[in-house]
Amino acid sequence: MADLFDDYPAGAAWDEMIGADGGSRAAYKGLHTALAELSAGELRGRAETLARSYLAQGVTFDFAGEERPFPLDVVPRVVAGDEWEHVAPGVAQRVRALEAFLADVYGPQRAITDGVIPRSTVVSSTNFLRAARGITPPNGVRVHVSGIDLIRDSLDGWRVLEDNVRVPSGVSYVLSNRRAMAQTFPELFAALRIRPVADYPRRLLAALTAAAPHGVDEPTVVVLTPGVFNSAYYEHSLLARMMGVELVEGRDLFCASGRVWMRTTQGRRRVDVIYRRVDDDYLDPVVFRNDSFLGSPGLMTCARNGTVTIANAVGNGVADDKLVYTYVPDLIRYYLSEEPILRNVDTWRLEEPDALEEVLDRLDELVVKPVDGSGGKGLVVGPRASQHELAALRVRLREDPRGWIAQPVVQLSTIPTLIGDALRPRHTDLRPFAVNDGESVFVLPGGLTRVALPEGELVVNSSQGGGSKDTWVLGGAVPRRAVRLGSDLPQSVAQDEAVPIDSNPNDVRAQVMQQQQTRSFPVTSSSESGGGGAAC
Amino acid sequence: MLSRIAESLFWIGRYVERADDTARLLDVHVQILLEDPWAEEDLACRSLLSVMDRPAEPSHVEVGREYVLDMLAYDRFAPSSIAGSLVSARENARRARETISTELWEALNATWNQLPSHMRPARPHDYFTWVRERAAVVAGITDSATSRDDTWNFMVLGRSIERADMTARLLTTRALAGSAGPSWTTLLRSCGAHEAFLRMYRGAASDERAAGFLLTDQLFPRSIVFALNQAESCLAALEPTADRAAVDDARRHIGYVRTNLEYRPLIEVLDTLPKEMERVQRACSAASDAIRGRYFPSGSATNWVGEAL
Numbered sequence: 001m002a003d004l005f006d007d008y009p010a011g012a013a014w015d016e017m018i019g020a021d022g023g024s025r026a027a028y029k030g031l032h033t034a035l036a037e038l039s040a041g042e043l044r045g046r047a048e049t050l051a052r053s054y055l056a057q058g059v060t061f062d063f064a065g066e067e068r069p070f071p072l073d074v075v076p077r078v079v080a081g082d083e084w085e086h087v088a089p090g091v092a093q094r095v096r097a098l099e100a101f102l103a104d105v106y107g108p109q110r111a112i113t114d115g116v117i118p119r120s121t122v123v124s125s126t127n128f129l130r131a132a133r134g135i136t137p138p139n140g141v142r143v144h145v146s147g148i149d150l151i152r153d154s155l156d157g158w159r160v161l162e163d164n165v166r167v168p169s170g171v172s173y174v175l176s177n178r179r180a181m182a183q184t185f186p187e188l189f190a191a192l193r194i195r196p197v198a199d200y201p202r203r204l205l206a207a208l209t210a211a212a213p214h215g216v217d218e219p220t221v222v223v224l225t226p227g228v229f230n231s232a233y234y235e236h237s238l239l240a241r242m243m244g245v246e247l248v249e250g251r252d253l254f255c256a257s258g259r260v261w262m263r264t265t266q267g268r269r270r271v272d273v274i275y276r277r278v279d280d281d282y283l284d285p286v287v288f289r290n291d292s293f294l295g296s297p298g299l300m301t302c303a304r305n306g307t308v309t310i311a312n313a314v315g316n317g318v319a320d321d322k323l324v325y326t327y328v329p330d331l332i333r334y335y336l337s338e339e340p341i342l343r344n345v346d347t348w349r350l351e352e353p354d355a356l357e358e359v360l361d362r363l364d365e366l367v368v369k370p371v372d373g374s375g376g377k378g379l380v381v382g383p384r385a386s387q388h389e390l391a392a393l394r395v396r397l398r399e400d401p402r403g404w405i406a407q408p409v410v411q412l413s414t415i416p417t418l419i420g421d422a423l424r425p426r427h428t429d430l431r432p433f434a435v436n437d438g439e440s441v442f443v444l445p446g447g448l449t450r451v452a453l454p455e456g457e458l459v460v461n462s463s464q465g466g467g468s469k470d471t472w473v474l475g476g477a478v479p480r481r482a483v484r485l486g487s488d489l490p491q492s493v494a495q496d497e498a499v500p501i502d503s504n505p506n507d508v509r510a511q512v513m514q515q516q517q518t519r520s521f522p523v524t525s526s527s528e529s530g531g532g533g534a535a536c
Numbered sequence: 537m538l539s540r541i542a543e544s545l546f547w548i549g550r551y552v553e554r555a556d557d558t559a560r561l562l563d564v565h566v567q568i569l570l571e572d573p574w575a576e577e578d579l580a581c582r583s584l585l586s587v588m589d590r591p592a593e594p595s596h597v598e599v600g601r602e603y604v605l606d607m608l609a610y611d612r613f614a615p616s617s618i619a620g621s622l623v624s625a626r627e628n629a630r631r632a633r634e635t636i637s638t639e640l641w642e643a644l645n646a647t648w649n650q651l652p653s654h655m656r657p658a659r660p661h662d663y664f665t666w667v668r669e670r671a672a673v674v675a676g677i678t679d680s681a682t683s684r685d686d687t688w689n690f691m692v693l694g695r696s697i698e699r700a701d702m703t704a705r706l707l708t709t710r711a712l713a714g715s716a717g718p719s720w721t722t723l724l725r726s727c728g729a730h731e732a733f734l735r736m737y738r739g740a741a742s743d744e745r746a747a748g749f750l751l752t753d754q755l756f757p758r759s760i761v762f763a764l765n766q767a768e769s770c771l772a773a774l775e776p777t778a779d780r781a782a783v784d785d786a787r788r789h790i791g792y793v794r795t796n797l798e799y800r801p802l803i804e805v806l807d808t809l810p811k812e813m814e815r816v817q818r819a820c821s822a823a824s825d826a827i828r829g830r831y832f833p834s835g836s837a838t839n840w841v842g843e844a845l
Contacts, residue, residue, distance in 0.1 A: 046658075049658075049659065179567075182567060182570040183567070183659050183661040184659060186566070186570055186601075186659070186660075189570035190569075190570065190577075190601075218738075220738075221738070241731055241734070242734070243734065244731070244733070244734025244735045244736075244737065244738050245738060498586055498587065498588075498589045499589065499705075499814060499817035499818055499821060500589050500821070501554075501588070501589045501615075501616040501701075502550075502821055502824055503547075503615035503616065503624065504543065504544075504547040504550075504551075504615070504624065504628060505828075506540075506543065506544075506547075506628075506631075507547070507615055507624045507627060507628070
């Protein structure tokens, strides 16, 4: 066994690869064996190849105004097939429930009437947009794409950390991580049967096309990006490219005669579906922020008129609200009459006076998060905060209990990660991506595994200097082509039937002559034709 | 221009294009074998080898990626492998050294010099990328720094014929292996046509459209019809005052197979795809022979071939 796993510390958290006895867990067996055969130097070399190929491809993100290669760790996460059969339906179930919830709060509000969720919780959410009320999406889908963040806690259970049904990003890294890993670790791909992810753009396009306004035959789909300076611009361009659709900026669009158009060299062209990667606030200066240059005035009117579909729908943020999150298990039972497959992380609602008192009392052992933040913004980890910070936090919590939630510190599972020249446990989470086309929810096998690179760090986010890992879902028991039908058998070509590949007859002669010459003279520089007499 | 020089130019075009196309084909082939957990490596590799005119291994021998790469990528002595065609291209350039530009010669010679250091890297992808880059350099120099005289015509003629031939072989891999073979997406990707195709059809992709794109698209330079058209126009430029009542052999072979693809319903062509693709390959081969007979007559060389083979 090489030095890579030497002194691999048994951390407090549950490690996904290394069991308590120091051996590898079942799903990771193949990977562990392969890694153990590599020396630290080799592994580092591969890591550098990965980083270089990312720079060359332009897989970068903006960090403090500088383009950096997106950090991809060499050790992937492996999820066993049967485990995925638990996660994927859980994610799909959650998406269906959130979909029903959004349709409800921007429509009849039955759940509020039936007392499942308090009206005050919904309407006090900063992301509950009255402007979205009454907009009915053509095929009923509001959450075309979602990224439900999952974690694995120390008890080996998957739990939902937060819901992202606004503009979840990161799927491009899933696609490019896979490609880069396949090129860097061909031997692993050969040994393990890893479910492919390349299908995603096609699924996404199908879902967007299905969401087109009624009566549109061949809908024009566009991806709306804030522009090249956006940190996720790489993703926007990749998705547009892989779907074969235009990537537009706000200034390329305009609204006229109740429709959305884009300016092209052939004159204006109608736009039917906008996969927007611009936040609600910036989408339409008429309705939202009037200083926005990123959107296009009149979009919301067109959406309301049903002449254009905005995906994901405007106003989805209410479902991302972390206070609403605490109600999601109830919402699943209410809308779907099913038991939640994936559990939430225990959460205190600070509006309840008892809960607030308890939280204030135990603040130094809890994590406190703002309800509308994403990407770890504003989050306070009790055990790591100073007395001063905690005191300030207490004041804020009392002032605005609606704005915060509290959770116990969850020991996120760890996966070996290359740090310097050794593998060390680092905390990770997982964002699986789901696409809803109105008929079914497709969960991409895999997803973005994010890893916190500083030791012991529990906040896992790329905007906080985190890295990523490729996520390998191992193949299920039944391969697609287990049984080959007679018609599928290759029509074997007799050798003489293959059309020979020509070559220049002079070359054949040259080779013969070269061989003859080398036999008699060890070194020869003159070619038989005499034409290339000049030394080269 | 001397016939011998013209022949070398023609073959520079063919060899460089062959290296390029084979690199594309193998790159995607290897990638697919890695990414698709259900790929049947032995079968896919066999179908690839048979299409590339390689002797079949006995069926009890497992044919894998490594073997395919050895045969088609790293074999310096077979002019139909990548390394072999790069060596041959340089050999031909050496013979036509006084006619081709120094830039072009240096590009080919540098490729040949660097070849050993690029062979058998840890990631085959790097090798293929390098080959494609070198081919692009050659194509770029040909395009930007060669007068549109016979030099250019012969090189582009060779390139176009090779391209049609290789695309036909590529499509045969699909037809032969059935559903176990590469998907149409794979084929498009290996021609560098996937993104162009997606833009053209806006994701409303179907197998039929993909096949049509590679067979008969009028604008994509790697479609068979486009390449054949290009070959025809080079032939026309080489012999502008052709006999008005007759068409020379090379043009007849190419024109015949092109119109056969172009003016028949696509569905008919697809029904008998392997047969049609074989026709394209045979026509390319016949056209190549006709061109040799017309422009590069050399009795002794022909005799030598007989003996050498």
